[in-house]
Amino acid sequence: MKRLPGMHLVLLALLFALSSIHYAASDAIYDKFVECLLCHSNTSDQISSIVFSPENPSYKSVLLNYIRNLRFTTAKTPKPAIIVTPTSEAHVQAAVICAKSNNLLMKVRSGGHDYEGISYISNGTFIILDMFNLRAIDINIADESAIVQAGATLGELYYSIWEKSKVHGFPAGVCPTVGVGGHISGGGYGNMLRKYGLTIDHVYDAKIVDVNGRILDRYAMGDLFWAIRGGGGASFGVILSYSLKLVQVPEIVTYFRVMKTLAQNATDVVYQWQYAMQKIDNDLFIRLLLQPVNSDTKGQKTLRVSFIGNFLGDADRLINVMSEGLPELGLKKEDCMEMSWIESMLVWANFDQGTPPSAFLNRTYDSNFLKRKSDYVNKPISKAGLDSIWKKMIALGKTGLVFNSYGGRMSEIPEDETPFPHRAGNLYKIQYSVNWEDGGIDAESKYLDQIRQLYSFMTPFVSNNPRESYLNYRDLDIGVTDNGRNGYNEALVYGRKYFKGNFDRLVAVKSAVDPDNFFRNEQSIPLQPSKGNNRK
Numbered sequence: 001m002k003r004l005p006g007m008h009l010v011l012l013a014l015l016f017a018l019s020s021i022h023y024a025a026s027d028a029i030y031d032k033f034v035e036c037l038l039c040h041s042n043t044s045d046q047i048s049s050i051v052f053s054p055e056n057p058s059y060k061s062v063l064l065n066y067i068r069n070l071r072f073t074t075a076k077t078p079k080p081a082i083i084v085t086p087t088s089e090a091h092v093q094a095a096v097i098c099a100k101s102n103n104l105l106m107k108v109r110s111g112g113h114d115y116e117g118i119s120y121i122s123n124g125t126f127i128i129l130d131m132f133n134l135r136a137i138d139i140n141i142a143d144e145s146a147i148v149q150a151g152a153t154l155g156e157l158y159y160s161i162w163e164k165s166k167v168h169g170f171p172a173g174v175c176p177t178v179g180v181g182g183h184i185s186g187g188g189y190g191n192m193l194r195k196y197g198l199t200i201d202h203v204y205d206a207k208i209v210d211v212n213g214r215i216l217d218r219y220a221m222g223d224l225f226w227a228i229r230g231g232g233g234a235s236f237g238v239i240l241s242y243s244l245k246l247v248q249v250p251e252i253v254t255y256f257r258v259m260k261t262l263a264q265n266a267t268d269v270v271y272q273w274q275y276a277m278q279k280i281d282n283d284l285f286i287r288l289l290l291q292p293v294n295s296d297t298k299g300q301k302t303l304r305v306s307f308i309g310n311f312l313g314d315a316d317r318l319i320n321v322m323s324e325g326l327p328e329l330g331l332k333k334e335d336c337m338e339m340s341w342i343e344s345m346l347v348w349a350n351f352d353q354g355t356p357p358s359a360f361l362n363r364t365y366d367s368n369f370l371k372r373k374s375d376y377v378n379k380p381i382s383k384a385g386l387d388s389i390w391k392k393m394i395a396l397g398k399t400g401l402v403f404n405s406y407g408g409r410m411s412e413i414p415e416d417e418t419p420f421p422h423r424a425g426n427l428y429k430i431q432y433s434v435n436w437e438d439g440g441i442d443a444e445s446k447y448l449d450q451i452r453q454l455y456s457f458m459t460p461f462v463s464n465n466p467r468e469s470y471l472n473y474r475d476l477d478i479g480v481t482d483n484g485r486n487g488y489n490e491a492l493v494y495g496r497k498y499f500k501g502n503f504d505r506l507v508a509v510k511s512a513v514d515p516d517n518f519f520r521n522e523q524s525i526p527l528q529p530s531k532g533n534n535r536k
């Protein structure tokens, strides 16, 4: 997590000042919207403090607080006409009713970590419903469950569990500022993936505000409850909270991080890792970070692979598991760090060992300019293939890859159990990752071009027909819809990649619960074509 240079803040302030010119037209929208909210709310005293027009001195900071990608903080980034920050569920109901009656497109933001910013950006007039105030977490250790509001962060969830129990945890993502609302509705995985599957595999209830402003629970939702466990929330309604089943974790878990360069036979280990992780003990998860770096020889580049392990057990047992399952890595006792589960989550989040768990309550996030893409690998890549990928990465210079081992529990859950279809048959998931610090169009086009070149180069090595993608690694390159007449066919392109055969069921749910396509975005679930898609 890098520090944001002060220059950026000055620049941002300037860019916002320049763009304030567009705001005048939104006065009328604001007045009508607030009037409607007052009508539909019995807490009128609070309304003015939760609705922000661009003229409000706090508008800028409210907007920027949860923009976690500096690419979307420029003067050219479209800005909302209104930001609503509900402090009660009734506010959310009123906001949906009033956005709809005023014909305003509404984007819903929880943690704001969407890689393409679609929770707070849109072409055309729009408002943001920002959920950050709705962040209550209720942990019940007696029945090993938790109710978590959408605006809570994963770090807050982990902290709250730790306060109540040292032998419980929850299988979700490793970045503590990610929001529950986006993360869980899009699937969610972390370093207990092979043992416990995805986050959505541990959701037993939810509360959602539908397009009519009603609050529904699991039983009132019907098939909608299936859809919001991996199909994304934004196409269906506003998720208020998820009810989660906690999992048990041992008092001692083991973490390791071992690095190997090409000269240290990294390729052999990666090659074997592809096979090993299918059948190795489910208590073990290993993530690979692959990055082009300078080599020991001056002026030369190499590829460095970091093997980052999470083991739900002690170091002695881990050494046994590794010497049998992946001896090529040569893991030694000295490489292993035993710690509590919460400490391991802190270390995975890049905090130094010894950082107190309260660090998980810090919502400040040092943003970068960034782009991500994803792929799935279902047959091992040959050593020659791996070598060619390393060569390409070194030539491109900055784009890294992250391999996340699958197998274990992931192979046991049927593909249609939830909308997330990437289960059995996958060896690992790839995340493409490029971050940069310098703003401006030139840097952006250079790095976007670089990551797209690598994605294109990877075509023969990854899944095809469809080439699968992970919804939570939002990537508008794989297709967008303008929700116009051809909406269904546009959505089919990215929909098959994100959901495979589950796409049609999502379309059926969507058509039933939101027949006018009020909840729509650049990659939403479309209406059935017979319904005369969509808007516009």
Ligand SMILES: Cc1cc2nc3c(=O)[nH]c(=O)nc-3n(C[C@H](O)[C@H](O)[C@H](O)COP(=O)(O)OP(=O)(O)OC[C@H]3O[C@@H](n4cnc5c(N)ncnc54)[C@H](O)[C@@H]3O)c2cc1C
Binding pocket: 068, 107, 108, 109, 110, 111, 112, 113, 114, 115, 118, 119, 131, 150, 172, 173, 174, 175, 177, 178, 179, 180, 181, 182, 183, 185, 186, 187, 188, 189, 190, 232, 233, 234, 235, 237, 238, 239, 240, 472, 473, 521
């Ligand atoms: C640093 C970083 C690390 C990450 N690590 C992981 C990881 O380990 N594992 C993993 O699975 N993913 C990971 N992700 C991806 C992350 O899960 C997604 O970006 C997720 O969608 C973010 O959720 P959010 O609430 O923060 O995002 P937002 O930008 O607020 O929302 C994302 C999407 O969900 C919709 N949405 C948000 N809240 C609601 C709601 N209440 N109701 C309906 N729709 C809603 C938004 O409209 C948008 O379409 C990571 C992302 C980042 C930036």
Ligand SMILES: *[C@@H]1O[C@H](CO)[C@@H](O)[C@H](O)[C@H]1NC(C)=O
Binding pocket: 040, 041, 042, 090
């Ligand atoms: C109004 O407030 C009361 C008490 O605070 C609450 O019980 C009721 O549900 C609220 N009604 C609406 C429409 O929000």
Ligand SMILES: *[C@@H]1O[C@H](CO)[C@@H](O)[C@H](O)[C@H]1NC(C)=O
Binding pocket: 263, 264, 265
């Ligand atoms: C790399 O592999 C070769 C051939 O198997 C072996 O001889 C060599 O010792 C290994 N190098 C390292 C650093 O492990």
Ligand SMILES: *[C@@H]1O[C@H](CO)[C@@H](O)[C@H](O)[C@H]1NC(C)=O
Binding pocket: 001, 359, 362, 363, 364, 365, 366
């Ligand atoms: C919160 O995180 C930010 C960004 O990493 C850091 O600068 C700040 O010092 C942290 N605040 C506290 C109280 O730890």
Ligand SMILES: *[C@@H]1O[C@H](CO)[C@@H](O)[C@H](O)[C@H]1NC(C)=O
Binding pocket: 123, 480, 481, 482, 522
């Ligand atoms: C939004 O507008 C930009 C700039 O005109 C365009 O490149 C992009 O494709 C548009 N997005 C959608 C989903 O229509």
